[in-house]
Amino acid sequence: KAGQPPDLAAIVTGITNGSMNELAKAITYIESNSPVHYSYGQELLQSLLKRTGRAIRIGITGVPGAGKSTFIESFGLMLCEQGHRVAVLAIDPSSSVSGGSILGDKTRMEQLSRHSNAFIRPSPSGGTLGGVHRKTRETMLLCEAAGYDVILIETVGVGQSEFIVRGMVDFFMLIALTGAGDDLQGMKKGIMELADAVVVNKADGENKLPAEKTKKDYDQFLHMLKPSTKGWQSKAFTCSALKNDGIDDIWNVIKTFQSLTEASGVMAERRRSQAKDWVHTLISEQMNQYFYRHPYVKKHLADWENKAMDGAVTSAKAAEKLFEEVFKHTK
Ligand code: GDP
Structure with a gap:
């Protein structure tokens, strides 16, 4: 009622x-x-x-068009056929800014979404990226409690969202395309350092040889980086998500990763440290909320902003003053 x-x-x-x-x-x-x-x-x-906590948590990133949804469809279906229960979640950084969607509203993963062992949830929309982050992390835990044993969290190669996903999964993979030149030189280095594997997709037809070459380039590059996971050498692979080729190899890599890191304690250590980081993320978020919702701040924030803009006080002074008043009026 x-x-x-x-x-x-x-x-x-x-x-x-x-x-x-x-x-x-x-x-x-x-x-x-x-x-x-x-x-x-x-x-x-x-x-x-x-x-919660019994699933293997896998993060998947890549630029739009790299083949993330095609990969998840093939990979997820293979796992469902093997009897796994697969939950697919997403963090779409654009959903918090524009309410739009980079990951796309097109009918994605059509077959997988019809499989009884699969559960697909689009990125929560609206609110801050922090809010989307919390909701996805908590939804992941609910899915684990419901018996899903493989969690796939998809995101797009934009800004903070890759760091957010790395911070909630065990295994993080980058889906890449042939011709890695730009990625290897530019800002993508930061993302590469997060990856436990790079998968060069669309290795089919005429693209098969170039993809092999790209895979070698990535391998060389990965060898020079600090590993994302202690005791694990990140490597590159090729696959064709469309032709379902090489998908099972990637699952084998993930299973090897899982048994190695479970045996070494690195998996448990990472999850503990993720839980700790999560406490701090929530503290920052709640402090922020508390501050901006405080009656004094609501009433006087604009005054202090104006004073700072007019050069009457320093910005630091304005912030300090607001804090002082918030603490004074906090039980
Ligand atoms: P996303 O934006 O990363 O989710 O990429 P999509 O999965 O939507 O794929 C983008 C386009 O690439 C689609 O037209 C797919 O059919 C195509 N594609 C995805 N994987 C492959 C592949 O392995 N081989 C080929 N040839 N095309 C692919």
Whole structure:
């Protein structure tokens, strides 16, 4: 009934029993911007926490057109056929800025979306990138509690979103195209340092040989970088997502990565440090919110901005003054 609080225990039971309805309901709370939904979502997560963490978490990035959705379709279908349960999430950095979408609204991953072992959730839209980040991370945990054992998180090669995804997955891969020259010299170095594997896609037809050459270039480059994961040499591979060629090799690489890092403790260590970083991300976010929602700040922020703009006080003084007042009026 409207106004009645939901039966959270029933949702928890539903999710543990693999009910899609209950999972969808919980994700709605996580994604909602209403404070009461937020608290339902957090309560659900806390109850389900023990059931999370059993999936392998894989991040996938690449420029638009690299073949991310084609890859996820082939890769995801292969895993579903093997009996895995695959959840596909996305962080679309453009959704927070424009409400638009770089990852695309076109019907993506059509076959995978119809498979009963697959669950596909588009990037949460609206709000800050920080908000999208939180929602995706928490949705991932809900999916794990619901029994999904492979999580794929897709993003696009823009700004912060790749660092965000690296910070929530075990294995991070870059889908690249033939002709890596620009990537290798320019700003892409930063992204390359995050990658556990580079997959040169579209290695089919006439593109097969050039793709092999590109793979070698990436390999050379990766050898010069500090590894993204301790004890793991990141390497390049080729595949054709379209022709379903080389996809199984990539899964084998990920499984090797998983057993190695589990045995060495690097996997557990990374997850612990991700959980710690996450605490700090949330602290910053909540401090920010607290500050900007504080009545004094709401009332006087513009005054202090103006004083700084007019050169009456330094910008530092304006900030300091606002902080002082916020602390004075904090119980
Ligand atoms: P995304 O923007 O990274 O998700 O890229 P898409 O998966 O939408 O692919 C972009 C275009 O490349 C589409 O026309 C795909 O059909 C095509 N494509 C994707 N993978 C391959 C591949 O392995 N070989 C070939 N020849 N084309 C591909």
